[in-house]
Amino acid sequence: MVVGNFEPPFDELDVLWVSADLTQPELDILNQKAFAGHSPLLYQKNVKAQPDAEKISKPPVLLQSGCHFQVLLHESSDPTLVLDYAFRKSKQSPQDDRDGKLIHLPPATGDSGEPAAVQGDTVVAPLTKTSGPLSVRSISVKATSASRIVITIDGSVTLGPVGLALLGFAVGLDFATVKNPSQLMNAKPDFSLDGMAVVFDRAPVRLAGLFSRTAKQEGAEYRGGIAITVGSWSAIAMGAYEELRTYKSLFAFGVIQGPLVEFGCAEIKGVAGGFGYNSHLTLSDVDHVTNFPLVAMNKGLAEPKGDIMLQLIELTSGPGMQCITPEKDSLWLAAGISIKALQVLDVLAVLALDPSSDPKFGLIAEATAIIPKGVDREKAFVVIELHLIAVVDPGHGLLTVTGQLTPRSYILSPSCSVTSGFCIAYFFEGSGHEGDWVLSIGGYHPGFQVPAHYPPTPPRLGISWVYDNELSIRGEAYFAITPAACMGGGRLDAVFSTGRTKATFSAYTNFLMYFRPFHFQSEIGVSVYASTVIGWRWFSVEIQVEISAMLELHGPPIAVVAHLHFWFLEISVRFGPDSPGVPRLTTSQFLAMIKQAENDEEAARVEDHLFSIQRGEIANDQNLVKKDPVLEEHVVRASQLQLNIQSRFPILDAACNNKPAAIQNFDSIFISPMQIASPVTTSTLKVIVTETDTNNYPAFSCTPIIKKIPSMMWKKYEGDINPSSLGNSTNKTFAMGIMIEPEKSAPSNEGLAAYSVIKFSSESIFHPVPEIKSLETAQMTVFLDSQSSQNDEMTRQRVKQIFGDSQVGVAQQNVLDCWSLFKARYTGGGWQFASPKPSPASKATMPPDINAMLRDRFAQALPVILG
Structure with missing residues (x-):
C-alpha cells in the first residue's frame, strides 16, 4: 500500500442526551458522583464573565437540554471538547438564565483555542491535527433533519510533492432506526464530496488546481481555479458558474505576476482582469480592501513560500467572494495593474466598471512603501501601507474617495504605529444634496455633528509609540472643511512611569469656524501632572502635583476665557462678552448665502433663477461660443423643447402663461439663519412666454421640479441653533422650480389605423429575393x-x-x-x-x-x- 492506514482526525464521538438545562454546580456534582471513574460531562468552558455576573441570582446554563453531538480529542491526560452541536433543543433558550438576564454562551473552544463558529445551522470548529500524510484543519456538524446529522471534515493528504484536498467531504449519519443507545452503531452512514484540489510543489514549479460544486436552493454553483508558479513568474485564475431558475450567472478573475515591463524608475510587476455576466460586484469598504478578489489574488502570489493549495482554497471560498452575487442582466468588468516604483513603493490599482442601467465606476488601490529598500518589514525605518477606494455613482449623484493607513504601518520602529485616514466626497444632481462636499483628513471637530450623508468618519492622523516600559507617546491631528465650516486640531500626550514616580504631559488645540453666518470657537490647553510615593508600606504617602492652563476664544464679538489650575487652586479670567451664539442674518445676507456669493455686490450679479435646456436644442457652431445661457439666443425644436427653470428658494406656487402647476405641499418652509419661527406663506414662481412677432401667449404645460435638499437653512428656528447642526440635517422635500414644454398637438382625426413601421419597412436578408419578370x-x-x-x-x-x-x-x-x-x-x-x-x-x-x-x-x- 502506498498510503497505508489513516488514523481518524478525532479520538471520540459522543452522543449525549440532557433532559434539563445544567449549570456549573450541577455539572460538578454529576461529574463527582454519577460519572466518577467514567468520562466526565464536558461543556463550554470559554464562557466569559458578564459585568453584572455578581448580581445574577442563579448561575448561567452551561449544558442546555436536548441531544448533543460532541467531538473530542485525547491529546492530553484529559479529553478536550472540540465541538458541541445541540439539536432537538428545548424551547427555552439557554441564553435565558431563568431570571430574565441575558447570558451569552459562545460555542465550544476548538483545538486552536478559537471558539467554534456558528454559520446558520452549522457549527464549525477549528481543528489542527496531522497524522502521517493526513492534515485536518476544521470539522463541522449540521443537522439536516430530525434524525440525520452531517459531519464535514476539511483536510488534505500530502505524498511527497503531490497533495490532495477533499473539499466538503461529509459523512452523514441517519439515526431514524436508532431506538436506544445500544443501537447507535446501526446508524446508516452516507458520504458526499463537494470538490477536490490537487497540488504539485517541487521547485521551481508549483502547480495547483481546484474544482467544487455547491448545491443551492435555486440550483447549483460550480467554482474552479488554477495557480502556477515557475521561477519568478506566477499566474492564478479562478471563476464560478451558477445555475439559477430563470438565468445563469458567471464570473472569472485572473492575475499574472512577473517582470513584465520596466521603464525608468518603475516596473510593471503584474496585470489582472475579471468580468461577470448576470453578476453584481460590490466594492469593498476601505477596511476590507485586502478581501477584494483581485487584491487577495495578488497578495497570494506575492507570498511564494505559502501553501499554494491553501491559498487557492482561501481565494475561492474566502470572504472576498461575498462581494460577488448573482443578479440578472447585470454586467461588470475589472482590470488592474501592479507597479513597483523607486524600488521602495509597491502599488496595486484595480479599476472596476458596472455598465448596467445604473452605472458605477470604482477604483481600489493598495500602496506599500518600505524604507530603506531591500530590508525586512520588521527592520525597516518606515513602513506605510495605504488602502484607497474611489467610487463614482452618476445615478445617485455621488463621488467619494476614502483612504486609510492599515495597522501594519509604523515609523522608527514597529512599536511606533501610525494611523490616518481621509475622505473626499462631492454630491451632485441626483443625490438630494446637490452642491455639498467635504474634505476630511483625520476626522472632525469633537463638537461638529457629521451629516448622515457624509462618508464614515476617518481615523485620526496620529502616532502611538511605546518607547519602552517607562515611556509612551501618543499624538493625533485632524483637519476638515465643508461648505459650511472649517475645523482642525491636534493633541499630544506623553506618559512616563517608573517605580514610584509617574509624570504625564498633555497639550491640545481645536478650532471650529462657520462661514455663514461667520462664527468661530477655539481652544488651546496644556496640562502637566506628576506624582511620587515617599515612604514604605504603611508609612508611605503619595505626593501629587498638577498644573494646567486652557484658553478659549469665540466670536464675533471676540471674547477670551482663560482657566488656570494649580494643585488645589483654580482661577478663571474672562475678557469680552459671553458667546452670543450664531448671529441672525439679514435678508440681503441670506440672499447672498443661498446664491453662494461673498457679499451683496456679488449676489446682485448672480441670477435669481437657473435656466437650462434639457432637450430640443439644435447644436451649431454658435452654441459652442455662447457665454451667457440666459441672454443669448438658442435655436430649438419646438416639438422637443424641454426647459427647466429652477429657483434658489423653495416655491409654493408656480404658473406658466397663467396656467398653474400642480404643486403638492410637502414640507413647510422656514428660514433658520434669519431666526424666523413662522413658516413662509407665499413663494410664487411665474413664467411668461410670448411670441416676438405677435405677442401671443403660446400654450405650455408646466411640471414642478421636486428635490430633496438639506434642511439646514429651511428648518424651523427653535430659539437656539447649534452651529454644527447646520451641516447635520435631514433632507426636506421642496418644489424648487418647474419644467415647461409646448403642449402636445391634437391627434389627427383621419382615423388611420396604427401600423408597425419596423414590420412594414424591414426586409429579410436571409431569404432570396424573388426574380422580377419582365412584362409583355x-x-x-x-x-x-x-x-x-x-x-x-x-x-x-x-x-x-x-x-x-x-x-x-x-x-x-x-x-x-x-x-x-x-x-x-x-x-x-x-x-x-x-x-x-x-x-x-x-x-x-x-x-x-x-x-x-x-x-x-x-x-x-x-x-x-x-x-
Missing part, C-alpha cells in the same frame, strides 16, 4: 384612352397661353413633352406617340431615337428651371 406589352393594362394625344395637345396650348413664347414657357413645354414620352412608354398606353408601334408579343423597349430626344429636351429645360 400585351399584358400591360391600358389606363389612357385614345384621346391621350388630343389631351396632351390641349395641355400644350394652355402652357403657351400662361407662359407665352418666353424662354420659361419653352422650358415648361419641353418638360411636358418629356412627360408625354414617358407616359407613352411606362403607363401602359399612348403608344401612338411611338413609331413604329411594337407588336403585342414583343418586349417593351425604349426606342433609341426617343432616348436621344429625352436627353436633348432635359438638357434644354433643366438649366432654365434651376437657374
Whole structure:
C-alpha cells in the first residue's frame, strides 16, 4: 500500500442526551458522583464573565437540554471538547438564565483555542491535527433533519510533492432506526464530496488546481481555479458558474505576476482582469480592501513560500467572494495593474466598471512603501501601507474617495504605529444634496455633528509609540472643511512611569469656524501632572502635583476665557462678552448665502433663477461660443423643447402663461439663519412666454421640479441653533422650480389605423429575393384612352397661353413633352406617340431615337428651371 492506514482526525464521538438545562454546580456534582471513574460531562468552558455576573441570582446554563453531538480529542491526560452541536433543543433558550438576564454562551473552544463558529445551522470548529500524510484543519456538524446529522471534515493528504484536498467531504449519519443507545452503531452512514484540489510543489514549479460544486436552493454553483508558479513568474485564475431558475450567472478573475515591463524608475510587476455576466460586484469598504478578489489574488502570489493549495482554497471560498452575487442582466468588468516604483513603493490599482442601467465606476488601490529598500518589514525605518477606494455613482449623484493607513504601518520602529485616514466626497444632481462636499483628513471637530450623508468618519492622523516600559507617546491631528465650516486640531500626550514616580504631559488645540453666518470657537490647553510615593508600606504617602492652563476664544464679538489650575487652586479670567451664539442674518445676507456669493455686490450679479435646456436644442457652431445661457439666443425644436427653470428658494406656487402647476405641499418652509419661527406663506414662481412677432401667449404645460435638499437653512428656528447642526440635517422635500414644454398637438382625426413601421419597412436578408419578370406589352393594362394625344395637345396650348413664347414657357413645354414620352412608354398606353408601334408579343423597349430626344429636351429645360 502506498498510503497505508489513516488514523481518524478525532479520538471520540459522543452522543449525549440532557433532559434539563445544567449549570456549573450541577455539572460538578454529576461529574463527582454519577460519572466518577467514567468520562466526565464536558461543556463550554470559554464562557466569559458578564459585568453584572455578581448580581445574577442563579448561575448561567452551561449544558442546555436536548441531544448533543460532541467531538473530542485525547491529546492530553484529559479529553478536550472540540465541538458541541445541540439539536432537538428545548424551547427555552439557554441564553435565558431563568431570571430574565441575558447570558451569552459562545460555542465550544476548538483545538486552536478559537471558539467554534456558528454559520446558520452549522457549527464549525477549528481543528489542527496531522497524522502521517493526513492534515485536518476544521470539522463541522449540521443537522439536516430530525434524525440525520452531517459531519464535514476539511483536510488534505500530502505524498511527497503531490497533495490532495477533499473539499466538503461529509459523512452523514441517519439515526431514524436508532431506538436506544445500544443501537447507535446501526446508524446508516452516507458520504458526499463537494470538490477536490490537487497540488504539485517541487521547485521551481508549483502547480495547483481546484474544482467544487455547491448545491443551492435555486440550483447549483460550480467554482474552479488554477495557480502556477515557475521561477519568478506566477499566474492564478479562478471563476464560478451558477445555475439559477430563470438565468445563469458567471464570473472569472485572473492575475499574472512577473517582470513584465520596466521603464525608468518603475516596473510593471503584474496585470489582472475579471468580468461577470448576470453578476453584481460590490466594492469593498476601505477596511476590507485586502478581501477584494483581485487584491487577495495578488497578495497570494506575492507570498511564494505559502501553501499554494491553501491559498487557492482561501481565494475561492474566502470572504472576498461575498462581494460577488448573482443578479440578472447585470454586467461588470475589472482590470488592474501592479507597479513597483523607486524600488521602495509597491502599488496595486484595480479599476472596476458596472455598465448596467445604473452605472458605477470604482477604483481600489493598495500602496506599500518600505524604507530603506531591500530590508525586512520588521527592520525597516518606515513602513506605510495605504488602502484607497474611489467610487463614482452618476445615478445617485455621488463621488467619494476614502483612504486609510492599515495597522501594519509604523515609523522608527514597529512599536511606533501610525494611523490616518481621509475622505473626499462631492454630491451632485441626483443625490438630494446637490452642491455639498467635504474634505476630511483625520476626522472632525469633537463638537461638529457629521451629516448622515457624509462618508464614515476617518481615523485620526496620529502616532502611538511605546518607547519602552517607562515611556509612551501618543499624538493625533485632524483637519476638515465643508461648505459650511472649517475645523482642525491636534493633541499630544506623553506618559512616563517608573517605580514610584509617574509624570504625564498633555497639550491640545481645536478650532471650529462657520462661514455663514461667520462664527468661530477655539481652544488651546496644556496640562502637566506628576506624582511620587515617599515612604514604605504603611508609612508611605503619595505626593501629587498638577498644573494646567486652557484658553478659549469665540466670536464675533471676540471674547477670551482663560482657566488656570494649580494643585488645589483654580482661577478663571474672562475678557469680552459671553458667546452670543450664531448671529441672525439679514435678508440681503441670506440672499447672498443661498446664491453662494461673498457679499451683496456679488449676489446682485448672480441670477435669481437657473435656466437650462434639457432637450430640443439644435447644436451649431454658435452654441459652442455662447457665454451667457440666459441672454443669448438658442435655436430649438419646438416639438422637443424641454426647459427647466429652477429657483434658489423653495416655491409654493408656480404658473406658466397663467396656467398653474400642480404643486403638492410637502414640507413647510422656514428660514433658520434669519431666526424666523413662522413658516413662509407665499413663494410664487411665474413664467411668461410670448411670441416676438405677435405677442401671443403660446400654450405650455408646466411640471414642478421636486428635490430633496438639506434642511439646514429651511428648518424651523427653535430659539437656539447649534452651529454644527447646520451641516447635520435631514433632507426636506421642496418644489424648487418647474419644467415647461409646448403642449402636445391634437391627434389627427383621419382615423388611420396604427401600423408597425419596423414590420412594414424591414426586409429579410436571409431569404432570396424573388426574380422580377419582365412584362409583355400585351399584358400591360391600358389606363389612357385614345384621346391621350388630343389631351396632351390641349395641355400644350394652355402652357403657351400662361407662359407665352418666353424662354420659361419653352422650358415648361419641353418638360411636358418629356412627360408625354414617358407616359407613352411606362403607363401602359399612348403608344401612338411611338413609331413604329411594337407588336403585342414583343418586349417593351425604349426606342433609341426617343432616348436621344429625352436627353436633348432635359438638357434644354433643366438649366432654365434651376437657374
